[in-house]
Amino acid sequence: MTDAHHDEAGLLAAVTRYERALMADDLAVLDELFAPGPATLRAEGTGVLVGADHIAAFRAARGGAPTRWLRRVHVRWTGPDDAHVVAESERAQGAGVQTQWWHRDEAGSWRVHAAHVSGGPVDPRPDPAAADDPATWRLRGAPLVAGAGTGPLQGVRIAVKDLVAVAGQRVGGGVPAWLEQAPVEQAHAPALQRLLDAGAEVAGIAQTDELAFSLMGVNEHSGTPVNPRAPGRVPGGSSSGSAAAVAAGTADLGLGTDTAGSLRVPGSFCGLYAWRPTHGAVPVEGVLPLAQDVDTVGLLARDGATLRRGAAVLLGAETGSSRPEALLRSRFLTGLADPSTALAVEAALAALSVATGLPVREVDVPADAPAAWTAAFRTVQAAQAWANHGAFVEAHPGALSPSVEARFRAGAAVGADELAAAREVVARTRAWLDGLLTRGWLCLPSTSTPAPSREAGPEGFEAARAGTLQLTTLASQCGVPALGLPWGRVGELPVGLCVLAPRGADADLLGLLEALGPA
Amino acid sequence: MTDAHHDEAGLLAAVTRYERALMADDLAVLDELFAPGPATLRAEGTGVLVGADHIAAFRAARGGAPTRWLRRVHVRWTGPDDAHVVAESERAQGAGVQTQWWHRDEAGSWRVHAAHVSGGPVDPRPDPAAADDPATWRLRGAPLVAGAGTGPLQGVRIAVKDLVAVAGQRVGGGVPAWLEQAPVEQAHAPALQRLLDAGAEVAGIAQTDELAFSLMGVNEHSGTPVNPRAPGRVPGGSSSGSAAAVAAGTADLGLGTDTAGSLRVPGSFCGLYAWRPTHGAVPVEGVLPLAQDVDTVGLLARDGATLRRGAAVLLGAETGSSRPEALLRSRFLTGLADPSTALAVEAALAALSVATGLPVREVDVPADAPAAWTAAFRTVQAAQAWANHGAFVEAHPGALSPSVEARFRAGAAVGADELAAAREVVARTRAWLDGLLTRGWLCLPSTSTPAPSREAGPEGFEAARAGTLQLTTLASQCGVPALGLPWGRVGELPVGLCVLAPRGADADLLGLLEALGPA
Structure with missing residues (x-):
């Protein structure tokens, strides 16, 4: 269920190839990327087509799909060679969702064995x-x-x-x-x-x-x-x-x-x-x-x-x-966000990979680095902020809300050594x-x-x-x-x-x- | 990818329980049947909800789903404990499709980890x-x-x-x-x-x-x-x-x-x-x-x-x-149909299992039985058909098309021993x-x-x-x-x-x- 040891790059490359072929209405590539045989599934709206031949015939007759831009690609690994992919897209008119079950065959090729597409107009509903x-x-x-x-x-x-x-x-x-x-x-x-x-x-x-x-x-x-x-x-x-x-x-x-x-x-x-x-x-x-x-x-x-x-x-x-x-991603850094946010950002990153064709590569971030760089930044920021506005803060007691005033005043307490050490971390x-x-x-x-x-x-x-x-x-x-x-x-x-x-x-x-x- | 050795009964029982809970708007059961945690997915129309909590909140707010009757449940096994299920349903108004990724957890419980629903009105388009x-x-x-x-x-x-x-x-x-x-x-x-x-x-x-x-x-x-x-x-x-x-x-x-x-x-x-x-x-x-x-x-x-x-x-x-x-099914017998028809009938059978709550049980049919019972039937049928209409056929040459006339005439050639042997097979x-x-x-x-x-x-x-x-x-x-x-x-x-x-x-x-x- 984790994708740490899966062929994420191969899967996303296959999704990329699929999306590009779809936009180009490249039937040969689309047919290749759907698994052959009578069991392959494609669902849309109220119906399901069963069998690669029926799907290919449908695709040949429709004359292209509406232009779409992927915004989130949710990848859930169901096995070493199987991924459940749910992709959300914007369209010129509205938006859409596609669910795809991708399977990697023995030759290492990723293919869609089942797909489900839906879409329609979107009401942005701003408050x-x-x-x-x-x-x-x-x-x-x-x-x-x-x-x-x-x-x-x-x-x-x-x-x-x-x-x-x-x-x-x-x-x-x-x-x-x-x-x-x-x-x-x-x-x-x-x-x-x-x-x-x-x-x-x-x-x-x-x-x-x-x-x-x-x-x-x-x-x-x-x-x-x-x-x-x-x-x-x-x-x-x-x-x-x-x-x-x-x-x-x-x-x-x-x-x-x-x-x-x-x-x-x-x-x-x-x-x-x-x-x-x-x-x-x-x-x-x-x-x-x-x-x-x-x-x-x-x-x-x-x-x-x-x-x-x-x-x-x-x-x-x-x-x-x-x-x-490549697009670099540190699961550790992403994991500093709350779990739902991390998953959402992972889905956006996968969509970016598909949209750009750039692979996602995992990189290492030292475990103590984010705390260190954050502390260093806050020290430098506070010191400079106090240098800029300390006089105003002192001259206008109560002008700032207590939490903001406290941030400024923290800068007053930063000594030269502390500042130098912080700049060292920044460097x-x-x-x-x-x-x-x-x-x-x-x-x-x-x-x-x-x-x-x-x-x-x-x-x-x-x-x-x-x-x-x-x-x-x-x-x-x-x-x-x-x-x-x-x-x-x-x-x-x-x-x-x-x-x-x-x-x-x-x-x-x-x-x-x-x-x-x-x- | 075959379901010969999978927990078909457990999976279909879980789908049945899900459908019944959905129709009853039984939120506790529905929530139970969706995998907990932030990674669970539910797609519909233009959007995706991510996380069991968000899905539960959506479900609690909607006040029930439209009544639907499953007509085809396409089951594709992606692993020993994972199935990709695409179900087609009729609704009071129109029809719908749902795709679900079901996973069996270590305790043996089947749960939905991802779902995609679509539907709408249907144009029956009779010729x-x-x-x-x-x-x-x-x-x-x-x-x-x-x-x-x-x-x-x-x-x-x-x-x-x-x-x-x-x-x-x-x-x-x-x-x-x-x-x-x-x-x-x-x-x-x-x-x-x-x-x-x-x-x-x-x-x-x-x-x-x-x-x-x-x-x-x-x-x-x-x-x-x-x-x-x-x-x-x-x-x-x-x-x-x-x-x-x-x-x-x-x-x-x-x-x-x-x-x-x-x-x-x-x-x-x-x-x-x-x-x-x-x-x-x-x-x-x-x-x-x-x-x-x-x-x-x-x-x-x-x-x-x-x-x-x-x-x-x-x-x-x-x-x-x-x-x-139970509902009995012989894969051998179903496999006498062409592969696409066999898959279609399997999907209908799974839907019938879900609709009735009856489990599907595999039964053995002797490999030579269908050929034998078909031959026996044809012998009995032809003999009786000739007894009924042989005189008409003889009296009206050219009244029947050649292929139908040939079927009747085959009955004329059935001897008493052959008929008795056929009746033995029928018995x-x-x-x-x-x-x-x-x-x-x-x-x-x-x-x-x-x-x-x-x-x-x-x-x-x-x-x-x-x-x-x-x-x-x-x-x-x-x-x-x-x-x-x-x-x-x-x-x-x-x-x-x-x-x-x-x-x-x-x-x-x-x-x-x-x-x-x-x-």
Whole structure:
């Protein structure tokens, strides 16, 4: 029942070959991949075809299958040579599910012995409370800032995180006391300016967690934005309002920041594509800092194509097409997530393998490494955050909620030796990851759980944050780009698969999205 | 991949328990029968639920599943403790398919680890050429004979095989030269009279194969009736017109005869429920004989409930509820059908086991027995047929098609010793089957293939007839009742599962239908 010792690579390669043949209506390959003989089964809707010949005749007569993109491939091994595979796909219209029993014959060839297909239109059912949620936006316009009128992002509506300078507005930082003392910005932040120049417009300024120092999307001042994809759940943060607005459809791109996961986490919780760039690849000028060593400015979108177009504008470069040799997966790292999340992310990873044709390779992560890199990151982050905002915190007692204030104050206590030791761990982690990423792109859960309940309370939020930081701070401290794919599902709750590429490989990483449709 | 050494009984018992719990919305049992843990899968339509808890929550919220009746349960063993089960069902509205991966745990309990459900409305698509097919009816009325006006069969339209006396009409026997010399009948045959007294009406007189001495439904004089359920295929015979009319919906009950399979074969080819009664249980007076030792008068219907009501009237008794201990199956006997038909009948048998809760038990049939009983039957049948109609055949050269005439003439050549030896085999076969049927009801294919093509030609028809006679003549020569269930499918072609019960157990055999819905 475990796949540790099974031919995962061979099975996924066969599924890949099947999907490509299906999209190409390559009857010879499809017939080859179904087991010959009278016992093979194919079910759809209300009926079952029995026998390879009947299935082949049906296939020859139908003239191709609807285009589909796999999003989750659940693999359950039923024996050394048998796997039960349930694949979920998006279609141009709607979605579908296929169940396949694959068997490896004595010659080593994987073939389908039974299949069951279903599908139909999908009702995305975003929470209706989301569209006009006052906790999502600090300021909206129609638009708030017009774009260049033409360009690759023409008509794309941006939800700007309230850390990013919008000319003529103040930066609020998710803290009323900060907003009060903030100057009116004279210019757009350069990252925003690039998007506007490319035709995008600012729909409004979206809420953020207090000074971006939180991952849950809970803000005691402005409230917790509605998570349109997970009613009753937090949206994740700190780019909480941007994520909620994009998920609700009131914006198309979320412009936010990611220090410890502030794009990847709300992307995971709200079911969005998320991109944290290589550290330094997108200008952070005009953006309120949290911890400059690890701060980045990136994007959220409902679909991969919009994310890719927005990212190309921010990078000033078209997305690339270089591919790694493999997708790397550490079962240990994936297992840091809760069991349901780990299974969901495994299913998303298998779908990514099928969609890209890249094999999944298991890699080793030292058992004590995640705790060490997380602690080192938190030390560096806290020290820098205190250096940035300690004076404000001291000058405005009570301006921050107690849990956020405690995080800042932890930075005050970091000594020089402690900081140096932490930077040492960061340097070792970078060297280790750089080596690993020469072998492929590392895939891991974006978060350790799906979105917690809004009622989880401080301990619940802290547990989710602590579990997630072990996963998110690896990319953060190593400065590598990370792409969050919103394909996992725990019940109906989305959860992200995160792909880490070498530093500077943003264009190639985003180029992955081209194979993943819809365009 | 074979199920010879697997726990078929345990698996089907678990499927039975699951289906009953589903219909009763017994959440505790349903939850028990799904494997616990986060990896269990349930797919339906466009989505997948992962994890037993999510599946249980879904189930608790939905308030029951639509009523369904399993028609085919395809079992494919993937390992000693793992089976891939694909079940097809009829629903009150439409039909459905479920795929389940069942695994037997170390404690010996079968549980579902993955399921996929789909369904929807069904378009039965009878061949439009069938409704006004001139080869189906010799004579139609509106109605041809009215019924008693009230009774359990009120409004049921009967297609009377043209061997059965209808007052005021001649019996045609499927042969123009016979019709010419036939007297006008003074009274309805008693079997028909019973149906009329119960409120049924005669829609018309339906064509038959020549003097009932054929199984294909091909008549050189009146043509081959359209098979509404299998375009381009023969309807089977000799109750060919009755079957075609019922399948087309222009009649509700087919009143016909079964000597060597003349109800069971067209039932199988046209997808109808068929009943051959215990020899002597329904009066054959007023019906043109073929071979009195083995002639019976019985029924065809589109649904089990109509068949059951009609049979109760012919038997003069309500259907019963006694059940055997088991359903008996001989893989050897089933394997006399072609491989696709054997698989289809196996699937229907598994569905019958699930629907009734009766276990399937494998029984031995001596390897040389079917050839012996078939030869013995053919000898007895031919001798009696010649005794009945030899004079007509001699007096009307060319009145019969060559293949039918040859069958009659074979009877002329049967000597007394040969006939006695054949009767000896029949007696031994009856003794053997009587013993077997004390252990359960024997289930076997109704025919060795689905309906052959209309273009199969004499050799093709003879091959199908010869293969089928090995299966049908067992019940015929033993005088036991047989119920044909039209559940098998080879591609889109129907094929029947035939259930044999002890002599005189017709009411209990028909009582089976009560569990098999729709009412």
